[in-house]
Amino acid sequence: MNYIVQTKNWINDFVVQLNLCPFAQHPYKNDRIRYVVYEGRDLEEFIEVLRDELLYIQKTPAKAVETTLLIHPNLLLDFLDYNDFLDVANHLIFTLQLDGLIQIASFHPAYQFAGTRVEEVTNYTNRSPFPMLHLLREESIEKAIEQYGSTEQIPANNMKTLRQLGLKKTKKILDDSKRKDRLTE
Secondary structure, three states, X not given: OOHXXXXXXXXXXXXXXXXXXXXXXXXXXXXXXXXXXXOOOOHHHHHHHXXXXXXXXXXXXXXXXXXXXXXXXXXXXXXXXXXXXXXXXXXXXXXXXXOOOEEEEEEOOOOOOOOOOOXXXXXXXXXXXXXXXXXXXXXXXXXXXXXXXXXXXXXXXXXXXXXXXXXHHHHHHHHHHHHOOOOOO
């Protein structure tokens, strides 16, 4: 299974086309997203991979790699376990003294916001084909905010977009992006 191709299809078909993240198009179109796949099932080993990726993004110029998607299709499949792991990941950022420089956005196939039902369409704003951690440079976020303006409305706009699209169409877009064998431009 080509996890990277499916992830790129999801970014293109879902995130960019629906404009769920106004910052995604530029690094996606300019091939400045690093895709790393960890297929193992060992949590300690995965923490080391995460550590390495955090350090990689710190030392690599944004012109080469603006952001990293750390895809882990066989680990943290249960959303509650994944959600608990985010504390570990954020603690690692703090331990490496990268707080204020790098932050993590979370995406999971079973993502569920607190207080929502499992199949509520708004949960799909953070649903992805596989569990993944999105390592973001805070500097890139600040630049995007300068261009885009206030980001406070993005979550509400995304939820509105998906409500208008409806659960059936939203699920179809996600399912179709997972079925594609090759990336479509």
